[in-house]
Amino acid sequence: MDTVIIVLKVGLILYAIYSLIVYATRRSGNRSAFKDFQSAPVLRRITDEEKSALQPFLIGQGLTADDDVRELTGAFVRHGLATQGSSTEHDTIGDVDVLLPYDAIDYVEPHNEALVVLGKKCAVVIRLNGFDLLEGRQRAQRQQAQDKQWKRGEIGALPNIEAPAGDIDPHAPVAASEAAFVAPDPNARFQRGEVDILSQRTETPEEVASRVGRGGGWASALVWLLAFVLLWLATWDATRGVHAYLLGAGLLAGLCAAWLFVRKPSDTAPVRQPQPVNRVRGMLNQIAVVNASNVTIKRVGLFIGDKLSFVLPSAWRSAKDMPYGEVIEAELRTSDYSAVSFGDRWSVADEWRRFRPVYWGRHLLHLLIGLLAAVALGLSAPDLRGQMALVAQWFSHGKSPAYTDARQLADNPPQWASYASVKGEGRCEIDLAHKGDDNRALPMVDCTTVRWNGSAPVIPELKIPESIQALASPDFIRASENGMAASLIEMLRMQMGQAPDPLSAYRARENMPMIVRHFDRSVATIEAACKEGEGLAPGDCSALQRAVLNAAEATVEKDGTDTAIHNWKELAASAQPGKENADLVVSRKQLASMQQAARQAADSFVATRIEAALPTIVPAKGGVVLASTVPIDAVQRKPGEDASTEAAEASDVDAASALADDDNDASLLGRWARLQRNAAPEGVKPFVLEGLVTARGSDEGRAPVLRIDPGLDPAQAASAGAYTLWWLFAVGLLLVNGVLFALRLAQSMRRGARLRADIQGRPAPGATGLF
Numbered sequence: 001m002d003t004v005i006i007v008l009k010v011g012l013i014l015y016a017i018y019s020l021i022v023y024a025t026r027r028s029g030n031r032s033a034f035k036d037f038q039s040a041p042v043l044r045r046i047t048d049e050e051k052s053a054l055q056p057f058l059i060g061q062g063l064t065a066d067d068d069v070r071e072l073t074g075a076f077v078r079h080g081l082a083t084q085g086s087s088t089e090h091d092t093i094g095d096v097d098v099l100l101p102y103d104a105i106d107y108v109e110p111h112n113e114a115l116v117v118l119g120k121k122c123a124v125v126i127r128l129n130g131f132d133l134l135e136g137r138q139r140a141q142r143q144q145a146q147d148k149q150w151k152r153g154e155i156g157a158l159p160n161i162e163a164p165a166g167d168i169d170p171h172a173p174v175a176a177s178e179a180a181f182v183a184p185d186p187n188a189r190f191q192r193g194e195v196d197i198l199s200q201r202t203e204t205p206e207e208v209a210s211r212v213g214r215g216g217g218w219a220s221a222l223v224w225l226l227a228f229v230l231l232w233l234a235t236w237d238a239t240r241g242v243h244a245y246l247l248g249a250g251l252l253a254g255l256c257a258a259w260l261f262v263r264k265p266s267d268t269a270p271v272r273q274p275q276p277v278n279r280v281r282g283m284l285n286q287i288a289v290v291n292a293s294n295v296t297i298k299r300v301g302l303f304i305g306d307k308l309s310f311v312l313p314s315a316w317r318s319a320k321d322m323p324y325g326e327v328i329e330a331e332l333r334t335s336d337y338s339a340v341s342f343g344d345r346w347s348v349a350d351e352w353r354r355f356r357p358v359y360w361g362r363h364l365l366h367l368l369i370g371l372l373a374a375v376a377l378g379l380s381a382p383d384l385r386g387q388m389a390l391v392a393q394w395f396s397h398g399k400s401p402a403y404t405d406a407r408q409l410a411d412n413p414p415q416w417a418s419y420a421s422v423k424g425e426g427r428c429e430i431d432l433a434h435k436g437d438d439n440r441a442l443p444m445v446d447c448t449t450v451r452w453n454g455s456a457p458v459i460p461e462l463k464i465p466e467s468i469q470a471l472a473s474p475d476f477i478r479a480s481e482n483g484m485a486a487s488l489i490e491m492l493r494m495q496m497g498q499a500p501d502p503l504s505a506y507r508a509r510e511n512m513p514m515i516v517r518h519f520d521r522s523v524a525t526i527e528a529a530c531k532e533g534e535g536l537a538p539g540d541c542s543a544l545q546r547a548v549l550n551a552a553e554a555t556v557e558k559d560g561t562d563t564a565i566h567n568w569k570e571l572a573a574s575a576q577p578g579k580e581n582a583d584l585v586v587s588r589k590q591l592a593s594m595q596q597a598a599r600q601a602a603d604s605f606v607a608t609r610i611e612a613a614l615p616t617i618v619p620a621k622g623g624v625v626l627a628s629t630v631p632i633d634a635v636q637r638k639p640g641e642d643a644s645t646e647a648a649e650a651s652d653v654d655a656a657s658a659l660a661d662d663d664n665d666a667s668l669l670g671r672w673a674r675l676q677r678n679a680a681p682e683g684v685k686p687f688v689l690e691g692l693v694t695a696r697g698s699d700e701g702r703a704p705v706l707r708i709d710p711g712l713d714p715a716q717a718a719s720a721g722a723y724t725l726w727w728l729f730a731v732g733l734l735l736v737n738g739v740l741f742a743l744r745l746a747q748s749m750r751r752g753a754r755l756r757a758d759i760q761g762r763p764a765p766g767a768t769g770l771f
Contacts, residue, residue, distance in 0.1 A: 023081045033095035038118060042068040046117055050126050053137040054117075057101040058124070065117040065124050072096060072116050072123060076108045097122035102136035104128050146307065151334055153200025153278050158307050160193075187283070190327045193306030195282035198329070202274040206352040207340050210313075211333075212271050217362030220260040221369055227253035227729065228373045234722035235380065243718035250722065254729050261366065276334045280304055284328050304330060310337040313348060315755055321764040328765055343765020355755045360744035363737040370733025377730055381723050383629065386709045388727075389694040390720040392417035400693070406453035406624045410704050414693050420708055421690045422626060426452040427683045430459075430619060430675060436668075440607050441614055444671065445678050447631040450687055454623030454703065459679045460616045462609045462672055467529035468536070471544075472602035472667045477522050479514040479591050514591050516584040522548075522594075523575045529601070540601045547597035551590045554581045599667055606668040625699055626689055627707040634686045 046054075046067045058065060074094020081088050091098050091105075093112050099122055100108075107129045116123035126133040142159050149158060203211070227250050233239055234246035265272065282305035301309050310332050316339075323343075331341040340348045381387060392398075398418030403409040406424060414420040429449040436442035470476060516522070526548065530541040545568040555562040556574050565571045565581075574581040586594075626632060677683055691710030699705050712720075 019081065023079070026079055027090070029095055030090065030092055030097050033092075034097055034122065037070070037072065037094075037096050037123065040070045040072075043071055043115070044069045046126065050133050053133050054101065054124065054126065057099075058119075061099065063099070063119050063124070065119045067117065069115050069117055069126065070123075072098070072114045074112065075110060076112050093123075093125075099124045100128070101125065101133065102140045104131045104136060107131035149197065150278065151276070153197060153276060153334070155197055155199065157189075158195045158197065158305075160307075187327045190281070190283045190305065193283070195280055195305035195307050198279040198281055200276055200278050200334075201331075203277055203333070203340070204274075204349045206349040207277070208272055208274055210340075210348050210352050210357070211275075211338075212265075213357075214359040214362060215265045215271075217261075217365050220257045220362075221365050223253055223257035223260060224366065224369050224373075224729075224733070227251075227257055228369075228376070228726065231722045231726045231729075232376070232380065235719045235726075240719075243722070247718050247722050247725070251725060254725070261362075277331050277340055278334055279329065279331045280308065281327065281329045282308070284322065284324055284326060286322075286324055304328070304332075308332065308337060310339055312339050312342065313351075315351075315752075315759060316342065316346060318756065319759055319762070319764070323764050330765075345762045346765050351755065355751050355758070358744050358748040358751055360741055360748055363741035363744055366733050367737040367741050370730050370737060373726065373730040374734060377723070377726050381727075383694070383709065384723060384727060385707075386629075386692065386694045386712050387720040387723040389417040389692055389709075390712045390714070390717055391724045393419070393692060394714065394717040394721075409452075409624050409706070413696060413704055413706060416693055416696055418693050419691070420693050420706075422452075422706075422708070423686075423688050424452050425684050425686050426450040426623075426626070426632075427454070427456065427620060427685070428632075428678055429625070430457055430617070430678065432614070432617065432619065436607070438607070440611060442607070442610065442668070442671070443614070443617065443675060445674055447633070448629065449625060449627045450632045450689075451620045451622075451703075452624045452626060452687075454620045454625075456681075456683070457620040457679045458616075458618035459672075459676045460613050461676075462606065462613060462669075464606065464609065464669065465529070465535055467525055468602050468605050469669065470525045471529055471598045472606070472669045474595075476525065476598050477516055477591065477594055478518065479516045479586070513585055514588060516586060516591070518582070519584040520575045520577055520579075520582050523572050526598075527572065536601055536605055540604045544597050544601040548594050551593035551597070552581075552584060552586065553590065554584060556580055603668045606672070610668065610672065621701045622703055625703055625705040626687075627695075627705065628689060628691070629709050629711055632687045632689050634688060 046069055051067070054065070072093055074096075077092045077095075078089055079092070080090055091100060093114055098114070098116065099119070101124065104125050109129055112129055114125050114129075115127040116125050118124075125131070146159050149156070230246050230250035230253055234243050234250060239246060285303045285306070286300055287303050287306075287309075288300050302312065303309050310330070328343060330339050330343070332339055339346075377384070396417060398415050400414030400418045400420040402421040402423070403414075404423050409422065427450065428445045428447040429451055431444050431446040431449075432441070434442055434444045434446075526541075526544060529535045530545070535541075536544065549565070549568055549571055552565075552571065554565045554571055554574060556565060556570065557563070557580065565574060571581065573579070575584075576582065689708050689710065691708040692712045693706060694709045694712070695705075695707035697705045
C-alpha cells in the first residue's frame with residue numbers, strides 16, 4: 001500500500017512539473033509573439049471616443065495603453081494554470097496576450113480579426129470581428145440599466161441590450177397606417193424579443209423550502225468525522241496522558257453532530273430569507289449559447305424573449321410539450337433566474353404542497369460515514385468485547401471470588417465485566433475446525449481454551465506403514481559436516497577479511513559440504529514407500545523421487561568423465577552399497593531440500609488418513625470451558641509473553657505446544673501424536689487464569705463457557721471507553737441512517753413517479769388562464 005501511495009505521489013509531482021513546463025513554454029511563446037507584434041505597422045490613431053470608452057476599463061485593470069491602432073489576426077486560445085483552488089488564465093489571439101473589454105468575448109470566432117492598442121504587456125482590443133468598443137460600452141450601460149430594473153422589479157419593458165436596427169425608436173409612436181397594420185397582432189413586440197416585468201413579490205415558504213432543501217447534512221457529517229478522529233486519537237499510547245480529555249471531546253463532538261442532524265433549520269438563517277421573485281411576460285425561445293472558453297462547445301438554453309435566460313426545475317424538463325414561440329408568463333427568482341411558476345398549472349409551491357419532497361441524501365452521507373467508522377474500528381480495535389467489558393468494570397468495580405473447583409464455578413459463575421481468578425487442572429481443547437496449509441481439515445491442540453473437569457477426548461490410532469514413518473523421521477537422511485572442508489573454508493574467509501561479517505558466515509555455513517552416510521538406506525526407504533500397496537500415491541512418489549534426484553545432483557563416471565544422473569533408476573543403482581553414491585556429498589541447502597520433499601510426501605499420505613479418521617474423533621464434553629487470549633498454563637501469562645524464547649519464535653500454536661512437551665516434531669504425525677498425548681491422562685495439567693470476564697455462554701453440550709482476558713488493564717479504561725463510544729456511534733449511524741435511507745429512498749421514488757405522472761397530464765404552459 002505504501003508503494004502505491006509513493007507511486008501516486010511521484011506521478012502527481014511529475015504531472016505538475018510537466019504542466020508547469022508546458023505553461024512556462026506557452027508564456028514564453030506569448031511574450032515572444034507580443035514582442036514581435038510591437039513592430040507591426042500602425043493603421044491609425046485611436047479616436048477620442050474610443051479612448052473615452054476604453055479608459056474606465058483600463059483604470060479598473062490598472063493598465064495603460066498607447067494611441068497606435070494595429071491589426072491582429074489569428075486563432076483565439078485561452079490557457080492557464082490552476083494551483084490549490086486558484087487559477088490564472090490568459091486570452092491570446094495569434095499567440096499574443098489580449099484583454100477583451102466589455103462583452104468582446106461573445107464575438108470570438110475560430111479565426112479572428114481585431115484592432116488593438118498596445119499596453120505594457122498585452123494588447124487591448126477595440127474591435128473584434130463584429131465587436132465595436134463604443135457599441136460594447138453602450139451595451140454594458142444598457143445591461144446595467146436592465147440589471148437595475150430586474151433587481152428592483154420595476155414594472156415595464158426591460159431595455160434592449162442591442163441597439164435598435166437602423167434609426168427606429170422602439171418606444172416611439174407608430175404611424176396610423178402602420179398602427180392599422182400591427183393592431184391585429186398584440187404580441188408583435190414580444191416577437192421582437194421584448195420582455196415585460198409585470199410585478200415583484202417575495203418567495204413563499206414553500207418556494208424557500210424548495211430552494212434550500214432540508215439542509216444540515218454536511219455540517220453534521222463533518223462534526224461526526226471530527227468526533228471519530230478524536231476518539232481514534234484517544235486510543236493511541238502516545239496520547240495516554242490526555243486520553244480522558246480526548247474522550248470527552250469526542251463525546252461532545254458526537255452529541256453536537258447528532259444535534260445538528262436532528263435540529264430543525266432556523267427560519268432566520270440568511271439562506272432561508274425569502275428572495276424577490278419577478279413575474280414576467282415574453283416569448284419562450286430555445287437558443288444555442290456558445291461557450292466562451294471553447295467556441296466549438298454549444299449549450300441549448302431556455303430564454304424568455306432574447307434577454308432572460310432562465311432555469312426550469314429538473315422535473316419540468318421532462319414535459320412532453322413546451323410552447324416554444326408562444327408568449328408565456330412566468331415567475332423567476334431575481335438571484336438565479338430559476339422559475340417558481342410557469343404558465344397556469346406549473347407552480348413550485350403547489351407541487352411542494354401536493355408532492356412533499358423527501359430527502360434521503362443526508363442519510364446516505366451519514367450511512368457512508370458510519371460504514372467508514374465501522375471499518376476503521378474493525379481494523380483498529382484489538383478485542384471489542386474486552387474493551388466494552390473493561391468500560392463496564394470501570395463503572396461497576398465488579399470482582400468475583402477465587403475458584404478452585406469446577407462445580408463451584410458452574411453453580412456460581414462470575415458476572416460479565418468482573419475480575420475472576422481460576423486455579424485447577426484441565427485439558428487443552430481440540431480445534432476440529434482448524435485447516436492446514438492445503439485447506440484440509442487438521443485438528444490441533446488449542447491451549448488458549450481449556451476444559452476443566454470434563455471428559456477425555458477419544459483420538460484413534462493412525463495405521464501408518466513403517467516406510468512412511470521413516471520418511472517423516474528426522475533421521476531419514478543422516479549427514480555430518482566435512483571437517484576438513486569446513487576448516488579450509490573458514491581459513492579462506494579469514495584470509496579474505498570476511499571473518500567478522502555475519503552475512504558471509506551465513507553463506508559459508510549454507511554452502512558447507514555435508515557427507516550423507518548410507519545414502520543407499522534413504523533410497524531404499526523411498527523405494528519401499530513407493531512399492532507398498534498402501535504406500536505413497538503414484539503422483540507423490542514421482543514428486544519425491546524427482547525432488548531428491550534434483551537436489552542430490554549426483555554423478556557417475558562414464559568413460560573416465562563424470563556424467564550427471566537424470567533418472568531415479570540410475571540414482572538408485574549408483575547408491576547401492578559400495579557404489580559411487582552410497583555416501584553422498586551435498587550442501588546444507590541440498591540436504592534441506594531432500595528432507596523437505598520427504599516430509600511433504602509423508603504429510604500428504606498422513607493427511608488422507610487424518611481425513612478418514614476425523615469422524616471417529618470424540619471431543620471432550622462436560623465440565624467448564626475456560627477461554628483466554630493467551631495459552632492457559634500453570635504460570636499466568638500476559639499477551640505477548642511466552643514460556644521461553646524458543647516458544648516465542650515458534651511458527652504456530654502447535655510448535656509452541658511441541659516445545660512445552662519437549663517435542664519439536666512439526667510433521668502431521670507429530671501433531672497427531674500431540675493430540676493423542678493430550679487425550680491421555682498425562683494431558684491433564686495444572687493451570688492458573690486471572691483476568692477480566694469478557695464473555696459468558698455455553699457450548700453444544702450445555703457446558704458453561706467463560707472467556708477471561710488477563711491482558712486488560714484498568715489503566716486502559718479511557719482507551720477502552722474511546723473504542724466503546726466509537727462502536728456505539730458507528731452502529732448508531734449505520735442502524736438509524738440505514739433504515740431511514742431505505743425508507744426515504746422508497747418514498748422519494750414513489751413521489752417522483754407520482755410527480756412525473758402529474759406533469760405528463762398537465763397542459764402545456766401557455767398564455768391562457770394565467771395565474
